[in-house]
Amino acid sequence: MTTTDMPRKVDAGPGRAVPKKRPGAAGGGLRRAVPATTLLWVLAAVYGFPVLWFVLSSFKPAGDLFSSLSLFPDDPTLSGYKAAWDSANFSQYFINTAIVSVVATILTVGVSCCTGYALAKYDNKWLKVFFICILATTMLPGEVMLAPQFLVARDLGLFNSLAGIIFPALLTATGCFMFRQFFLTVPDELVEAARIDGARELSIFLRIMVPISRPIMLTLAILSFQWRWNDYIWPLLMLNDPDKFTVQIGIQSLVGAQNINWSVVLGGSVVSMIPLIVVFLVFQRYVMNADINAGLKD
Amino acid sequence: MTTVGVRRSRRLGRGGIRRLVPLAAVATAGALLLSACGGSDSGSGGTSKSLTFWISTVPGQDAGWKKMVAQYKKETGVKVKLVNIPYDGYDAKLRNSAQANSLPDVASVPKVDPIWANKLIDLKSIANKKSNKINGNFVAKDSSGKVLAIPSDITASGMFINKSLFEKAGVDYPTSPDKTWTWSEFIKAADEVREKTNAKYSLTFDPSPSRLRAMVYEMGGKYVQADDSGKFSVDAATKKAVNTFVGWNDDKTMPKSVWTSEADPSAMFQSGDVVAYWSGVWQVAAYAESITKFEWASVPTPAEPVQASDVNSGGLTVGFNNNGDAAAAAEKFLSWLYEPAHYQALCEASGFLPVETGLNPKYPFKSEAAQAAFKLYNESIPLYDPVSGYFNTAQTNWALKGKTLTEDPTTTELGKAINGQQSADKALDNIVAGYNQQVGG
Known part of the structure; x- marks a missing residue:
């Protein structure tokens, strides 16, 4: 191209100031x-x-x-914001939803991590059956399972309590599957080496496997938080006491049968988005920075 | 990859699982602990001193209920706890609550559901009380004469116009229900206004079976009605009216997008680019606040030649029989609520059209258009042909037979007709088939 052996001044002219090397x-x-x-x-x-x-x-x-x-x-x-905020007890709704989302997210990540590890690293006929059962839950639309799920939750005494919207949500096929696929990529040598060093199964899991699965944990945490935060129909069915309502129920109650006051709905929706954005901004850094291929190279 | 799997199975056997038992135990214990924190009261119903009342309204329209509940507390010492349930999912919530034995004591519901209809209190004494003057056409009764529900209010379809555009074009419109116009005259006037003012469309029309029914009634049809054997059919006037309606969707008189792809007709009207909007009384309170850029007005419903509308119960007030004390208290509360003086106060504060005749509510709107609109609706309803209440009664009768019209095929089928995928007559055939299948016989 325009490169020559002749040294030139940097400001020699447009199109010519290409560094030599x-x-x-x-x-x-x-x-x-x-x-x-x-x-x-x-x-x-x-x-x-x-x-x-x-x-x-x-x-x-x-x-x-x-x-x-x-x-x-x-x-x-x-x-719009003021009308939305005044329309119901939104601060209480926020607290409720925060409790639900945080507790459910922590438990979901914990449960999925354990389940995924067991499914990936242990070999047992019933584990495989269990895995298929978990996968089967994704094959039915949620609406179909709503009624039976409700009956089970009711009979467990979870009706009208925040626990009633946390527990049924804990075991998610997506979470288990994510962890299973991740732990499959972790070489068995890692487990073997730990065993030779005298580590017990529990410490292998807690001290080796859990830390290296951090990126998956954080990804699932973001997802799970978002699911629980945006959950609508299940909390609506489970909760009877307005002091236990979640934000989404509050937002939906701004939408009427015949008419919608859009300015109020917009205000309410923007407010309800903020926690999700904060969670994403905080956690995405870890997700993006972490090396998903942690551990030994096979 | 597969080799890893094979080796894995050899190396990590059942011993590993056994060692994980403590972890599982800890997790389970934690779970139980947490569940113990919640799940306390699954109480069924209130007491004679405290009742739960479920409503479903948008902010601003619950003012009347709040006021009445506060007044009731003051007069009798009974606390009525209002819970606003979102409309979307309300039916499902009521059904599930019935299963969980946790229905409220009083509720304003969209419709009677066979799943909980047997748990209702008989409201005969309130509905039949002479001094209440409750319009019997809208009361939901079962075959034995038990009164299941009394409307909290009634709603009717109605026409809104962009008054500014009409004035700009210099076109006249009727103001009194005694001297209304026909649909043909109305469309002609609206088209003229559109052409003179360069508005986008002459009319937007809610994509709702109820609005279409009202228009069909006004053009002399009966829409889809059942004969004595429960078989549905449509009459010739309905066919003509529906064909006319489909013809209006030409992207000039009416936008196709509303009935075919769920464009929001109310938003279009509020943009000021549409001459008229066929909707209903529930928009009045909203428009009193949200339309500031032009003047709007409610105009009498067209009559060609039938003066009619689709009149429904806004919400059905019901009492649930949870326990003897609460049921008695609930009935007492409702009885108090429907005393004309209290009921009028409720209508005034909530912007309700009263189901009791002979009331003269004074609505608190600042907007003159809203005041005029309510006056017009209150004047028009007594003039409407009895066909106007057909659907409301039919719906309750279906529910008592255990049937519901879960999905009225009207909007979908006519959407296809408007889109040119089928003729209007074929759409009507499909609608009739849908009715027969869901609520026929």
Whole structure:
């Protein structure tokens, strides 16, 4: 290309200031990066624009919502937020939902980790049957299982308690499957070496397997938190006492049979999104940074 | 990869599982501990001094209930706890609560469900009380004459217009139900307004069977009705009306997207780009607040030549027989609630159309349009043809026979007709078949 052996001043002119030792490297990298980056920005805009509009719309007064299709509110107001917050006992709902989501997430991750480990590293006929049973739960739509699940939960005395929305949600096929697949990739030599060093099964699991599965744990934690936070129909069926209601029940109660006050719904929805975003921002760092192929290389 | 699996099975045997038992034990113990924390009261019903009352309203429209409950507490010392249940999932919640034996003592429900209909208190003494003047057409009775539910209010389909556009175009519209217009006159006027003002559409029409029924009734049809043997059919006037309706969906008079792809007709009307909106009285309170960029008005329902609408019960007030004390207290509360003075206060604060005749509620709206709208609805309802209440009564009768119209095929089938996938007549055939299958016989 434009490279020559002649040393040039850096400001010699446009198109000529290419460093001597990297013939075309920067240009090539740029050429490859530009379309990919552009595509990513376009995708980000496509996904981000509705969210941005949604958030900005929540600051519009009800009368502006449909009449002016401008992106920014002419006359920003928090009236939607205020109406949503005043409509019900939202602070209590937030506390309830936080308890449910945090407890359920911790337990789900714990249970899935144990289950996944057992399914991956132990060999037993009944374990396989159990695994198939877990997988089978994904093959039925949730609505089908709603009624029987309700009867079981009721007979266990979980009706109208937060435990009633935590326990039925603990064992998820997705979580078990994620951990099983991960532990399958962990070489058996790791377990064997620990055994030779005299480690007991429990300490192998707790001190070796649990720490290396951190990225999976955090991924599942994000997912599980999101599931529990957005859960609607099950909490609605299980909870009778408005002091135990969750945020989603509160948001849904803003939507009427015949008409919807959009400005109030928007305000409520934006508020309900915040904890999820915070959880994602906190945990995603660990997920992205962690090396999923932790452990020995096979 | 497979070799690892094979080796795994040799190396890690049953001994490992046995060693994991303590972990499982710890997990189970933790789980039991947690479950012990919750799951206390699965109580069935209240007491003579404390009742639970389930309602389903949006914020702002629960004001009337709150007021009445507070007043009741003051007068009698009985505490009524209001619980607002979201509309979406309310039916399922009632059914499950019936199974869990944890129904409320009083509730305002969307419809009577055979699953819990046998647990209802007979409200005959309230419904038949002369001084209450409750319109008997809307009371839900079973075949033995037991009164299962009394509406908390009634709702009716109605027409909204963008008054600003009408004025801009210089087109007149009727203001009194005595001198209303026909559908043809209305469409002509709305089209004229659209053309003169460059509005997008003349009319948006809720994608709802109820709104279509109202229009069909007004054009002299009966929509889908059953004969004595329980077999459904449609009459010639209905066919004509439905064909006319499908014809209006030409993306000029009416947007196709509302009936075919769930575009929000109310949002379109609120944008100010639509001349008129066929919806119902429940929008009034919302529009009093949310429409600020133009003037709107309720206009009399068209009559061609039948003066009618689809009149339904807004919510059905029921009492559940949870235990003797609570049931007596619930009946006493409802009896108090439907005394005309108290009921009028409820209607005024909630923006309800009263089910009791002879009331003259004064609604608290600041918006003149809303005041005029309520006046119009209250004047119109006594004029409506009895066909207007057909569906409301039919629905309760189906429920008592253990049947529900879980999915009215109207919207889907007509959506296909509007989309050109089938003729309007074929759509009606399919709708009739759907009714026969779900609630026929």
